[in-house]
Amino acid sequence: MRRAYAILLSLCLAVIGALATAGPAAAASQTITNGTQFTDTSGNIVHAHGGGVIxxxxxxxWFGEDRNSDNTFKYVDAYRSTDLKTWEFRNHVLTQSSASELGTAYIERPKVIYNASTGKFVMWMHKENGVDYSEAKAAVAVSDTVDGNYTYQGSFQPLGQYMSRDITTFVDTDGTAYMVSAANENYDLQIYKLTADYTAIDSLVANPWAGGHREAPALFKRNGVYFMLTSGATGWSANQQEYATATSLSGPWTSWSTVGDSTAYNSQTAYVLPVTGTSGTSYLYMGDRWGNSFGGTVNDSRYVWLPLTFPTTTSMSMSWYPEVSVDTAAGTVSGTSATYNTLIARHSSKCADVPSQSLWEAVAISQYTCNSGTNQKWWFKDLGTGYYELMGRGSSLCLQENSSSVTQEDCTGGTTQQWSVVTSGSYVNIKARTSGECLDVSGASTANSAAIITYTCNSGTNQQWTRGT
Known part of the structure; x- marks a missing residue:
């Protein structure tokens, strides 16, 4: 009996010990919807805009901007995750009370790097006076822990002479750290070597693209090749992303090459994250779809994350996917391919349309002259139950049936956002799961902006649709 008890006690202690030392649960593949706001484990909106990941x-x-309603600095927020989907809020690591000059300021693009020699986490960021962009300074803060309170070290222009706006940081394989920032009213993009403690500028390494007018830099290294990914300087409005490559940070660097579509799928570079696992390393583009570009504020911004692929060692490609699958254990990032259709009403030959290409929730859908806009493109996402979600290409929001309207809303998987497709001769009826009613152009109107609603299914041509390409 004593021996059996001793064995049982030993096993219990082993289990307790294993639980005490166990880390977070191993990550599994996760699917992330693009072009949306994220929420943390408490259900609050994630504010990590212009951010970076360590x-x-x-x-x-994940660190990023959390701003006041007038876009001035409020916090730098820190979140953590093992799978890049489930984000736990950790701390407001930098606040207005961290230093007097942060009481009214713009703080943008915070990036945190770790110094193995000093044991310090060092945050670099772009700092302005909260009124305009005349200061053009870099700023630094440090912490003993990754998600602790960061101690503000001050702001300055690099080497006492260069403007510094959009920035990024990069630690090379030899431990040398660099900061890249837009200078000379964003016409130059300069690469600086940092001091050994990572808290100051040591020297200017290169200004390879003088006059190039680029901003929002992201620097990473793949198979011995450095990639610099940037956007054009068009304020909050999205534009064509371009990249250059080199085998040394001091150059020579290639000229710019385009990647993605003409607006980077309505986003701007924030960071490129290497995701390393058992199958190798993949590279995740992390972009912001700025709320300011569609009539909101920074805190209304959405996230666009896409896999980067590399046709050759010195070339890069980026395509649109409505969903991205990330497996941090395997180190894989892939996109969900989607076919987008227009919905053309038989009676009017007009398309189901999100008015004014709006990205806001609760916008009512109407019909409008077909024009190939992304606000007239819909992904019929098969739910495997005989029903579909209809997700907009432009907004990444889903069609939802309401009592008197059909609107676009955040995709929830709820039955009010589920639709069946019923063939009717050469056309289809789109039937709402909740009410059983059909997608209908109100009053059989042929006018632009006529409301699209749901109505008792009948043989009317205003309920008959063609799925166009």
Missing amino acids: KVGSYYY
């Missing part, structure tokens, strides 16, 4: 142990820590 991996510490099994966790990815």
Whole structure:
């Protein structure tokens, strides 16, 4: 009996010990919807705009901007995740009370790097006076822990003479750290070597694209080749992303090459994250779809994350996917391919349309002259139950049936956003799961902007649709 008890006690202690030392649960493949706001584990909106990511142990820590309604600085927020989908809020790591000059300021594009020699986490960011962009300074803060309170070190222009706006940081394989920032009213993009403690500028390494008018830099290294990914300087409005490559940060660098579509799928570069696992390393583009570009504020912004692919060692490609699958354990990032259709009403030959290409929730859908806009393109996402979600290409929001309207809303998977497709001769009826009613152009109107609603299914041509390409 004593021996059996001793064995049982030993097993219990082993289990308790294993639980005490166990890290976070191993990550599994996760699907992330693009062009949306994210929420944390408490259900609050994630504010990590213009941000960057650092991996510490099994966790990815994501830092970014959390602003006031007038876009001035409020916090730099820190979140952590093992799978890049489930984000836990950790701390407001930098606040207005961290330093007097942060009481009214713009703080943009915070990036955190770790100095193995000093044991410090160092945050670099772009700092302005909160009124205009005349200061053009870099700023630094440090912490003993990745998600602790960061101690503000001050702001300055690099080497006492260069403007510094959009920035990024990069730690090379030899431990040398660099900061890249837009200078000379964003016409230059300069690469600086940092001091050994990562808290100051050591020297100017290169200004390879003088006069190029680029901003929003993201720097990463793949198979010995450095990639610099940037946007054009068009304020909050999205534009064509371009990249250059080199085998040395001091150059020579190639000229710019385009990647993605003409607006980077309505986003701007924030960061490129290497995701390393058992199958190798993949590279995740992290972009912001700025709320200011569609009539909101920074805190209304959405996230666009896409896999980067590399046809050759010195070339890069980026395509649109409505969903991205990330497996941090395997180190794989892939996109969900989708076919988008227009919905053309038989009676009017007009398309189901999101008015004014709006990205806002609760916008009522109407019909409008077909024009190939992304606000007239819909992904019929098969739910495997005989029903579909109809997700807009432009907004990444889903069609939802309401009592008197059909609107676009955040995709929830709810039955009010589920539709069946019923063939009717050469046309289809789109039937709402909740009410059983059909998608209908109100009053059989042929006018632009006529409301699209649901109505008792009948043989009317205003309920008959063609799925165009």
